[in-house]
Amino acid sequence: MRNSRMYRLAAVAITLSASAALGTQTVAQAQGTDATPHYQPEMVRALAASLGVSEDAAIDRLDRQDVQQAKLAELARRGIADDGAFFDASGKLTVNAADSTEAARIEKAGLGARVPARGQAALDKVKxxxxxxxxxxxxxxxxxxxxxxxxxxxxxxxxxxxxAAVKAFLAKAAEHGSAVRIVRGEEKLEAKAAIYPGSKMTFNDTSQWCSVGYGARDRSGNQYLVTAGHCVTNTLRYDGTAFAKGYKTRYALGTRSVDMGILTINSGHSITPSVGTWGNSNPVAVKGGSRAASGAAVCKSGATTGWTCGTIGSYNNTVTYVDRNGGPDTVITGLATSSVCVEGGDSGGAYISGNQAQGMTSGGPIDQQCSGVNSRGSSYFQPLDDALSYYGLTLNTN
Incomplete structure (x- = not known):
């Protein structure tokens, strides 16, 4: 019971000091054997339902994503620079090229290519x-x-x-002409920390909670929990037991922030390198942390909505979070967006594409409600690779 309960509740399963043997068993299950399929069946089922395709089609999409990402990485090793890349709705990777010559080289490698009017570098400057x-x-x-x-x-x-502030902001944006588009009628956003009673990863001795993110280590082997910055507090508890202490965060209410942070793991505890699927059979083993391109399929595990799937939208998002307690708005930079559904308490929870860790839930629409794996929605997550790089950590993998 305790083993299955751990998988239902944990975004990344936590092994407590009282359950040393359980931790060993968990890792063994996550590692699997030669007979283990390339993708866990529960992830394939969830992704297929989310995309409205068959399970075979979902596997084919994941396979094609992997192949195309590998080709893009090989181009980079050969010195062929790209100006951004994204997956379209069909799962085809399109690469921005500097000119027609570069586009031809990219197409020869088997990828889609275009020469954009602006491209990522120019758009990044505008943003x-x-x-x-x-x-x-x-x-x-x-x-x-x-x-x-x-x-x-x-x-x-x-x-x-x-x-007045938003009018001035939009006037500034208008200076960039057709490089900027305005979409109106959007819902307000908030950070998805806890607002419900009961918890997964509770703040100190309160009923507020976040979800567990990824385990990582520094050069000395010290272990850390990488999470959303607004989830960092003095003490975090799992199942009533303190397992982590707040260490560093780049989030501060009311000021321009980055929603990343880390906590030290208390002696005797650990975070296993596998993402729980909330009762959907085995957890998904974490094999690495390579960033997936925009449009890639992704799933998330969180303490409130469990296992939900969708696709990655874009990177380098800036958002304005409102505070339900009447505090000041907070501008957050550096987020990625997705069509994965989240609710309050999912913050910090793990996003994974295939077997590659992607990030941790940051926030989403205030009144969004999810109804299971296939829920369509929207969310923002903190890319894991940025957090690991900033704090000088290495992801724990299976």
Missing amino acids: AELDAFAARKAPSGAVAWSVDLAADKVTIKVNNDRG
Whole structure:
């Protein structure tokens, strides 16, 4: 019972000091054998249902993603630079090229290519200007803004444009002409920390909670929990037992922040390198942390909504989170977006594409409700590779 309960509740299963043997058993299950399929059946089923395709088609999509990502990595090793890449709805990877010559070399390697009007580097500059402008005063009403590689534009999502700060922000954006598009009627966002009674990973002795993220280590072998920055607090508990202590965070309410943070793992505890699927058979083994391209299939495990799947949207998003307790708005930079559904308490939970760890839940629409694996929704997550790089850590893998 305790073993199955651990998988249902944990985004990444925690082995407590009182269960040393259980921790060993968990790792063995996650590692599998030669007969273990390349992708866990539960992930394939969830992804197939989420995308509305057969399980064979879901496996084919994951396989094609892996092959195309490997080709893109090989191009980089050969010195062929790209200006951003994304998967389209059919699962084809399209690469932005600097010119027709580079595009031809990319196509020869078996990938789609185009020469965009702007490309990622130029769009990143536009977004950086908007980030700097928003840092002076949070543009309440501007929900999020990000680089949309497929559209070759910076997209700004707006809930309302009546305030002086958001009007000034939109006027600044208009200076960039067709490089920016405005999408109106969006819901307000909030960080997805706990708001319900009961918990998975509780804050100190309160009933508020987040979800467990990924385990990592420093050069000395010290173990850390990598999570959303707003989930970092003095003490975190699993099943009533303190297992981690707040160490560093880049999140601060009311100021421009990055939603990443780490906690030290208490002696005798550990985080296994496998993502729980909330009762859907075996956990998904973590084999690495290579970032998947926009459009890639992804699933998330969280303490409130469990196992939900969708696709990755875009990277380098900036959002404005509101505070339900009446505190100031907080501008968060550096997030990725997805069509994965989340609710309060899912923050910090693990995103994984195939067997590659992607990140931790940051936030989503305030009143979003999820109804199971196949729920369609939206969410923002902190990319794991950025957090590992910033803190100088190495992901624990299976």
